[in-house]
Amino acid sequence: MNGEGKISRAGADQGDGDPREVSVRPAVAADRGAVLDFCANTWPGGDYIPYVWEDWLNDARGRLLAADLGGRAVGIAHVQRLADGSAWLEGLRVDPAVRRRGIARLLTQASLDAARELAGRGAIARLMVSERNAVSRHLVERSGFRLERRSWLMEREAVNDGGAPADEHSSAAEAARALGAPRREDEPPQEDPLAGLELARVPEAEAARLAGLLRDDPPASLLPVRPGLVWEWAWVSLHPAGLTDLAGQGVLWTARRRGMLAAVAALGRSGPDDDLLLAPLAGTALLLAALARGWPGAGAPQWLSILDTPEDGELARRAGFHAGNRSHGQLIYAQVL
Ligand SMILES: CC(C)(COP(=O)(O)OP(=O)(O)OC[C@H]1O[C@@H](n2cnc3c(N)ncnc32)[C@H](O)[C@@H]1OP(=O)(O)O)[C@@H](O)C(=O)NCCC(=O)NCCS
DSSP states (O other), X not given: OOSSSOOOOOOOBOXXXXXXXXXXXXXXXXXXXXXXXXXXXXXXXXXXHHHHHHHHHTOTTEEEEEEEETTEEEEEEEEEEOTTSOEEEEEEEEOGGGOSSXXXXXXXXXXXXXXXXXXXXXXXEEEEEETTOHHHHXXXXXXXXXXXXXXXXXXXXXXXXXXXXXXXXXXXXXXXXXXXXXXXXXSOOOOXXXXXXXXXXXXXXXHHHHHHHHHHOOOGGGOSBOSEEEXXXXXXXXXXXXXXXXXXXXXXXXXXXXXXXXXXXXEEEETTTTEEEEEXXXXXXXXXXXXXXXXXXXXXXXXXXXXSSHHHHHHHHHTTOBOOTTOEEEEEXXXXX
């Protein structure tokens, strides 16, 4: 995508015999009002675009594109180069008043051009859509993306909000007791999986080394290692830069048992309601399920982001998460640029 100017014609026809051209250009601050207006009812609960608008507009690693019709923004798309060298496409929106005229298709092509400029030819571009979004799935499949993997965002009732503020090092067993970690009624009593588990936030400077260990030589105690995780609506691959990014946000945690690494996960507040979200990266289902029941001081996670594997499904079940009304499958699509 070559910065300013008209790049293509979308064939938008206003139906009044006055065909107008739609072009794609970088979004500008003055587009804010129009964009937030047409995004007001994207989903039943609104949209997250107002919360990310400033960041996306001023994003040094990415570009916010606008579809322009007669000087008015009628669509947007954001693309960025992720720390692992891949490109990430997100936030595709078209004004409901001008949908079904090829504008999303135009924005997607422009996003792919921008991705190629940002990440380089041969890099991988990814995006994620809800499996319920049939229109988007059709659009991305027609635009050359192939389904790479599926993840699930599972929910559960909050157990308890109590507890002291999160500590850098603390005993999960104590936390679990403090939180009154629940046991499913049909589950036989077993050894407390939290016993002796020490949790620690991963410092940014150590994240790259941890990624190398997970990729090249994971101890048996850390298996299975997942290829990445979905965090805040984006795919984070198991890559030094990806984990450094998570650690920089303060959301990458390890759990050790008798000195051995036992689990690695992202955990932190997420979304408009600041709910606690857990996304496992490595470790057994049992340990991760235990973590999900009682993170120190932070309350129990309400959301669990897992990959669509039998192991992680079991993890979710053991931890009391389920696919409720607000849960859904998330499809991660990819294509080589
Ligand atoms: C999804 C969305 C961006 C599509 O925008 P659009 O400009 O109407 O899409 P286009 O006109 O470019 O159409 C793209 C394709 O989807 C099809 N399509 C679009 N809307 C459709 C609908 N309501 N029903 C069936 N097919 C539809 C088009 O026919 C076209 O397919 P084709 O290329 O095979 O002919 C728009 O509906 C939107 O903003 N939705 C809400 C936000 C969203 O879902 N964003 C994407 C995921 S984050």
